[in-house]
Amino acid sequence: MSEKTVSIDIKKDLFGANEEAASKNAEVFKKHGIVAIDIMGSVGTGKTQLIEALCERLSEKYPILMIAGDLATRIDADRVGSHGVDTVQINTGTACHLDARMIRVAIDDTDISKYKVVFIENVGNLICPAGYSLGVGKKVVVVSVTEGPYMIRKHPLTIKRSDMVVINKIDLAEVLDFDVDALERDIREVDANLPVFKVSSKIGTGLDKLIEYLGL
Amino acid sequence: MHEFSAALSIVETAVQAAKENNVSKVKAVNVEVGEFTFLVPEQLEFNFEIASRNSVVEGAKLQITKKKGALKCDDCGFEGESQVDTDIPSQIAVFSPMKCPKCKGSSTEIIGGKEFIITNILAEVTPA
Numbered sequence: 001m002s003e004k005t006v007s008i009d010i011k012k013d014l015f016g017a018n019e020e021a022a023s024k025n026a027e028v029f030k031k032h033g034i035v036a037i038d039i040m041g042s043v044g045t046g047k048t049q050l051i052e053a054l055c056e057r058l059s060e061k062y063p064i065l066m067i068a069g070d071l072a073t074r075i076d077a078d079r080v081g082s083h084g085v086d087t088v089q090i091n092t093g094t095a096c097h098l099d100a101r102m103i104r105v106a107i108d109d110t111d112i113s114k115y116k117v118v119f120i121e122n123v124g125n126l127i128c129p130a131g132y133s134l135g136v137g138k139k140v141v142v143v144s145v146t147e148g149p150y151m152i153r154k155h156p157l158t159i160k161r162s163d164m165v166v167i168n169k170i171d172l173a174e175v176l177d178f179d180v181d182a183l184e185r186d187i188r189e190v191d192a193n194l195p196v197f198k199v200s201s202k203i204g205t206g207l208d209k210l211i212e213y214l215g216l
Numbered sequence: 217m218h219e220f221s222a223a224l225s226i227v228e229t230a231v232q233a234a235k236e237n238n239v240s241k242v243k244a245v246n247v248e249v250g251e252f253t254f255l256v257p258e259q260l261e262f263n264f265e266i267a268s269r270n271s272v273v274e275g276a277k278l279q280i281t282k283k284k285g286a287l288k289c290d291d292c293g294f295e296g297e298s299q300v301d302t303d304i305p306s307q308i309a310v311f312s313p314m315k316c317p318k319c320k321g322s323s324t325e326i327i328g329g330k331e332f333i334i335t336n337i338l339a340e341v342t343p344a
Contacts, residue, residue: 003240003241003341004340004343005243005341006338007336007338008233008338009335010229010230010233010334010335013333014222014226014333015332128254131253158254160326189315190314191322191323191324192322192323193323
């Protein structure tokens, strides 16, 4: 039997499965009139604290579900849960980001029709989460003044592929001698039109504007 | 680091195609990776080697074609390939592929370069 080498055409989009799952999630959110927000950022930028601050201000007004993504533990879900909102913890094991199928499972595990707002806290990582759509209305990147001045320069593509940026912990800028305006200029270098919010989740600065922008 | 799961998706797709086509050995796998994905070709190659072990794809060469990014500029209306301006100081060069090649502004939207596609495999088939 003689063997021959041939070319076999495939032409398959390998991000396709995730994109498809993301569209299905988007349909579910739309059907129930849910505002869904994906919150991304490095470890320690204050993503959880931001969600806690938002929940404190919004939990009386809307039924909220928080979906937390972490390699291990349910520390974040428990923290946010203490503000009277429902939570689902996704432990990704070793995976560096949430993908649309994980969100699909979380949606299927809950009665999603009960909620009007879904906050998804992505795995602490400023690179990989940006490449995977979850089907949300807005992808928010959280940076903070404690990560040093080069966060934007080092992660321009993540910023470019997001819908808005929150600069968190601005209450610490002065003591850390951190130039928030310079960071904002870097964001403008990446994208002239990206909405930027300067916030302190801890003392509440800037949160009203952010909430207004999110339409909540 | 998500290149391993990306590499696995390449291997799974290639194995499936091999099964459907009576393939005895896959010699090469061709993929296209866009400039604006978060995939690093070198890491993808390394992970492909590991992910393909003990499969019909083991030993195949992963051939990656990098696809240029494309931008649409809201300021000047430019639509086309992104470019790296080599005159820009390295400190801020990271921004340049996302800037408009025509007006240098940053009111740009990424319209291409996010693809990750397996195009075809080269394989030895046993004639039926």
